[in-house]
Amino acid sequence: MPELPEVTVISEDVAALAVGREVLRAAVFRPDVTNVDPEEFTERLVGKTLRSTGRRGKIIVLDFGDVVGIVHLVISGRVLRLPEWREPDRMNTAVLEFEGEGEPLVLAFTRLWLGYFDLYEPGEEERHPLISHLGPDPFSEDFTVEYLASAFSRKAGVKALLLDQSVVAGLGNIYVDEILFSAGVHPTRKASTLTRDEIQNIHAATRDILRHAIELRGTTFDSYHDAFGETGKYQHQLKVFTRAGEPCPQCGTKIIKSRVAGRGTHSCPACQFS
């Protein structure tokens, strides 16, 4: 059998590849990458069939029926498809092999010492701290202009609020800068000073930009879907991020880099109202 290359996959790929398949082998490298003993991790997953995958903010939810996997991959974490079974190691911290015809399906969740692959009883995952405190997903019905207007009534900067996972789930630094540029709102603006039109623009830009980024599979360095680590093409679409000193694509003014909400921030001083 020709050896498969090791490739990065994203959540949709995990679903397409593994949903409906039974777990043949499962292992973690170290006890600290999961909330159960390594032996229990194996016992609880082997023989289970992956029913569905989902995403809550930056968390991947893997539904195996009577056990639910909560995977949090931080920035450098990835899901890789390995050519064959390999015992977990420092790099491939959790490895799952699924049954199937033809080529082996082995998925590795990398660098989990910064994140984790926890197991929960169905329903219990809602009590996971990173899930129970999450704001609405930008594509959910709960993420409305009304909702955003009420979230923005707080005395805080608009950028800080958009980065706050309890306000909106899953927005990273890059996307917040791109959203605010698209909406014509300066990142230093106090959220409570935003007009209704500006809030509407931010709401629409959030969905437009994320939809586009997902189509292009995110950026390589900090994506909405950074959990899935895709080598995205969206980085070539960035209008302001990493473009300090370059002309604004709308007006030609130089893009400025500054620090807002503790994060490197890119904006156009002419197009974005402060």
Ligand SMILES: [Zn+2]
């Ligand atoms: Zn401009």
